[in-house]
Amino acid sequence: MRFSVIFISFMFLLSGVLTGQDRQVRGLITDATDGTPLIGATVMVAETTTGTVTDFNGEFDIRVPEGGSLVVSYLGYDNYTVAVDGRTTIDIEMSSTAAMLEELVVVGYGTKQRKDITGAVTSVEAKDLEKKPITRLENILQGQAAGVQVNQFSGAPGNSISVRIRGATSLSAGNEPLYVIDGVPVLNTEGINPADVESLEVLKDASASAIYGARAANGVVLITTKKGVPGKPKISLSTSVGFSQITKTLDLLDAAGYVDLVNESYVNAGQAPVLDGADFTEDTDWQDEVYRNATTTNHQLSLSGGNGKTRYFVSGSQQRQEGVVRESDFQRTGLRVNFSTELKPGFELGTTMNLSRVSFNSVPDNNRVNQGGVILGALSSPPIIGILNEDGTYTTNPLQAWENPVANIIAPQDQSATNRIVGNLYAAFDVLPGLRFKTSFGIEAYANKNDYFLDPFSTQFGRSLQGIGIASTNQEMIWLTENTLTYDYSAGAHAFTFLGGITAQESAYESTYARAEGFPNGAVTTLNAGSRKIDASTGASQWALFSYLGRVSYKFQEKYLADVSFRADGSSRFGAGNRFAYFPSVSLGWRVSEEGFLKGNDAINDLKIRVSAGMTGNQNIGDFASYGLFATGANYNFNGQIFPGTRPSTISNENLRWETTSQVNIGFDLALFDFRANLTMDYYLKNTSDLLVNVDLPRSTGFGSGIQNLGEVRNQGLEFSLKTYNVRGKKVDWSTNFNASTNSNEVINIGGPDKVIFAGGIPERGDAVIVREGLPLGSFFGWVSEGVSPVTGDIVFSDLNDDGIIDDEDRTVIGDANPDVLLGLNNSITIGGLSLDVLFQATIGNDVLNATRIETEGMFTVNNALATTATRWQNEGDITRIPRAVFGDPNQNSRISSRFIEDGSHLRLRNVTLSYNLPTELLSRFKVQTMSVYFSGQNLWILSDYSGYDPEVNRDGGSAISQGIDYGTYPQSKIFTGGLKLEF
The missing domain is CATH 2.170.130.10 (TonB-dependent receptor, plug domain)
Structure with missing residues (x-):
């Protein structure tokens, strides 16, 4: 803190250095065609680093030395230079041109x-x-x-x-x-x-x-x-407050409907009814108890500026976001310091540093209620019970001893906090004219602590173990040093830039874990209060990279372009003979618009064709994956004494090497009509080979599996981006940004056409995803449902091999989690000081496995169910899509099948932001440079046929294999925010 105060004070002193001969100059920057004020245009004092930017009215205010000149620049316009010549007011009209290039x-x-x-x-x-x-x-x-x-x-x-x-x-x-x-x-x-x-x-x-x-x-x-x-030093203050709510709730059976469903399921299973509705007086809507309207706050303050040869930016921020599920929240506090200075001509020194603390209060999702899952608990817990018993303990399912979802939220304390620093210190200086050397040292370090406590009284699970306490820590320190030389050389129409460098990076990781049980009460939650120390362990790991890099960029006559780059990386994660891999690339560009036959064309301002090819790598595996590792805990008894022992845990693989992705790209960039329309299109084809895969091994090896290089995956697609400036006027400005892309993914090889990998396991239902040659990653695998039999009330599954038996051999691909098309459309409209930004996003052609419906429309257990189950089959001849209710599910109606595959295509109104910039004349009275107020909404509307909370979901996080599974996943929310931004 002392350092921060001294540093900020020093920055203020630097910013106040002014010469006695300076002149205050004010002015207005406008478009030469229609007089529109240009907001954010850069105004610099010529041959210095002193400058400012225009405000929301296009106005600027700057001190200029006697005899000085101003250089004005703005994206899409010609640079403009004007001598001050003793004036104190200068208005400048700028002409649109290719400056964006x-x-x-x-x-x-x-x-x-x-x-x-x-x-x-x-x-x-x-x-x-x-x-x-x-x-x-x-x-x-x-x-x-x-x-x-x-x-x-x-x-x-x-x-x-x-x-x-x-x-x-x-x-x-x-x-x-x-x-x-x-x-x-x-x-x-x-x-x-x-x-x-x-x-x-x-x-x-x-x-x-x-x-x-x-x-x-x-x-x-x-x-x-x-x-x-x-x-001049600029102080910026931003503050906002918002609230969020769940986008929708799902219709569930009430207490009477639940009792009827459970009794019917037992009767259909040949048993007697188990519930009497007269014994229960509650009718709890668990969604109302679990979800809430949540608040969000965000505050940030920054100081920036510089003079002469020095620039600085210092900011502090604090953000807190409550979740729409009770007790969940997120907080981030940060401090950033960026500083650079030119100590003497050609010698620059600088640093960037970010300190942050991020904390979470987590609630469990992606699990069934009997495993603590809150979301599935809200949908499947019986409505016939309340939240608390008379003795203050939490209620459980009367037919199965499962905690209610509120208990799974409030009873456990699950808190995580991470302190992180990311920083870089660099120095750069000119060795010779055109030759520049840069050296830098960067770090990323974090320390994470997680504490979990479940008291010994309020829940059945807590009582069974007399309370549970878990404490774990993870910390990692990564350092990076980079040294590069850059040389710029020109000879007539030829221009070269050469880059060469050496980098080294190393990581050290440590972790601890401890668990205790047997707590006397909930007053002391630290592990020392537990009477039984169940587990304690520590771990450590390391990795390192050493690299050489180089690049040559060539340009001839401003129209023929070429880039060649090369990098050699050595990683400690691979076998001794395969640690280094080599990644070359080459790209060519032709600026066709600079050719004589297009030069000066009124419609085509710029046309560039690009072609590239190259290789990149992937090393994201375990730190010691190529080694044969040993595990502790293999203790043994020798003459009545227990001795510590170890056992082999992984098989060694000295041949383990990098995954390699080879990619070809063909594209073009086109600017039309005075840069009013800017189009970019690309086609790409990329193959990833030597996949790092954990494969099953013969039992004779003594290991069940091991990581190997095996297989190939291909991606190819098209990308299209169009940005247009539809209206540019004095009072109205309107631009549109549209993009679309397709991607086709295919597994080319994983060891043979008969080789398969299964993933995406659903509890008691098996795996839902298959990886096989010829299929895309994220392919759903299961049975084909032909609907409910009007005679039996059971699901009829397709007998694909016509053997008269429905078994595993009748499973097939039933869906694809990958979208066919991704779309984005953003419109920005400004009318005077009022601005509106609207962003739509669409995903077309992806499937979702709504495994939540397995639990809520499965018709096999004593869970509550969706209201759709009221239309279930009950008598012969009923035509419905919901099968009969039968405890135990003898026909396996709830198996993974096309019945639970849904179209995840959707169009979402991702963001709407309305802002207003107050007039400068009004603000000047209060010595405020700019002030804006805004209102924003996120996830306000969605067009989708998906029956769950939200089609943008994946229980398994960032997994490439197991995608698009909804299994009680924390739902997204609508967020409404109002904010204020000030600059002094």
Whole structure:
């Protein structure tokens, strides 16, 4: 804290350095065609790093030395230079041009002008981030980038989000992209405040991402945080408050309907009725008891600016989000410090540092009620019981001793907190003209602590073990050092940029786990209060990477482009002879619009054709996967004494090597009608070979399974992006961003046409997913339902092999969790100071296994059920889709079948934000530079035939194999937010 105070004070002092000969200059920046004020135009003092940006009225205010000039720049317009010549007021009209082609785009280990990009790169700017109140940084990519699928597979506050760039490539080695924050590769983005981010670049093809080699098979997301703008110190304050509610509830049977269903199921099973409705007076709606209207708050304060050669950005933030399920919440507190200075010409020193604390109160989902699952508990718990017994303990199912869902929420205390630091210190200096050396040292370190306690009185499970206490910790320290040389060389029409470097990275991980039982009461929850110490263990692990990298970029006459990159990565995770792998790429670009036959064309402002090919890798497996490991706990008795022992636990594989993804990309970029329409299209084909798969082994080896390189997966698809500036006027500005993409996924090889891998297990129902050659990952596998027999009331299943028996041989592929098409449509409209942003997102062609209906329409147990079961078969001749109720399910009507496969296609109104910028004349009286108020809504509306809570769901998180399973998953919610933003 002392350091922070000193640092901030130092920044204020630096920002106050002014010369006595400066002149205050004010002015207005407008569009030369229609007079529209240009908001956010950059105004710099020529040949200095002093500058500012225009406010919401297009106005600026800056101090300029005597004899100085101003340089004004704005995306989509020509740069404009004007001498001050003693004036104090200067109004400037700017002409639209190809300046957007000159903007810098962050690429691996450097930047490039957009016109020189030869790979498939999608950018998201800070202004797009600021318009939406989001919790996780990945949310901003939803519907915004072609070829990028963002799945928020759970509505739990702060929950992880799965991002797929051009499909899933790996069976078990991870499919999430590599996130790089200010040059530091990170494990995840959990502690990053979205408001601190300046831009995101998504590197999709091998040409763009191969420079990161070993970890780039799933694409790369480059995140650049704010650095501050030279000029007067700027203080920014943002605060918002919102509330959320579940998007919908499901109709369930009431108490009378439940009693009838249970008694009927016993009678149909040849037993007597077990419930008398007169014995029960409760009619509890468990959804009302479990769900709530929740609140969200978000506050952040930042200081930024600089003068001359120094820039700084300091911010603090605090966000708290309650979940729509009682007792669940998420909190994030963060501090960011970014600082850079030019100590002398050609010598820059800087640092970026982010400190965060993230905490969760979790509730269990994705499980049945007898396993603590809250969501399935809310749907299947009997309505005939209340929440508490007279003695203050929680009620249980009267027919089976299962806790009610409120007990599973309130009785356990399950808290997790993570402290994290991500930072980077760098120095860069010019060795020779055109030759620049940069060295950096980065760290990512976190410490996580999880505490669980269940008291010994309130629940049956707690009483059976006299209370349970669990404490666990995980901590990891990762350091990274990178050293690069960059050389720029030009000779006439030829321009080269050479990049070479060496990087080294290492991780050290530790964990602890302890469990105790036998607590005297719930007053002391620490493990020392437990009379029985059940388990205690510690663990440690390490990994390391060492890499060489290089890239050559070539440009001839501003129209012929080429990039060649190469990276060699050595990983400690692979066999001694296979630790190094090599990842080359090449890309070519032709700016056709610069050719004589198109030069000066009124309609076509820019046309570039791109072709690329390259290789990337994947190493996301266990730290010691190639070694034969030993497990502890194999203790043995020798002469009446117990001696510690170990046993082999994994088989060694010295031949283990990298997964490798080879990718070809063909695309073009087209700008039309004075850059009013900007179109990008790409076709890609990528093959992932040497899949890292845990396969079954012959029993003669002494091991059940082992990890091997086996198989191949292919992805291919099309991407389409169109951004248009529909209206550009004095009072109205309207732009549209539309994107669409397709991806076809296929397993090419996993060891032979008869080889299969099963996954997606449903309790007591077996596996629901199959991996087999010729099928896409995420293929559902089960029986085909032909409907309910009017005669027997049982489901009729297809006898696919015509042997007269319904058995495992009649299972087949019954669905595909992969979407055929992803769509996104964003409209931004500004009328004066009023702005409206509307984002629609659509997913077409994906299937969902609604395994929640197995529990709520299965008709085989004493659970409550959906109201649809009131139309169940009861008498011969009944025509219905709901089978008879029969305890024990002798016909296995609830087996995994097409009966539970639903269309997950949907159109969602993802976000609506309405904001108003108050007039500058009004604000100037209070010395406020800008002020805006906004109202935002998320997940306001969805068009879908899915019968569950939400079709965007996956019980198994980011798994590529087991996708699209809904099994009591925490539902998503509508969120309404109001906020205020101020700048001083």
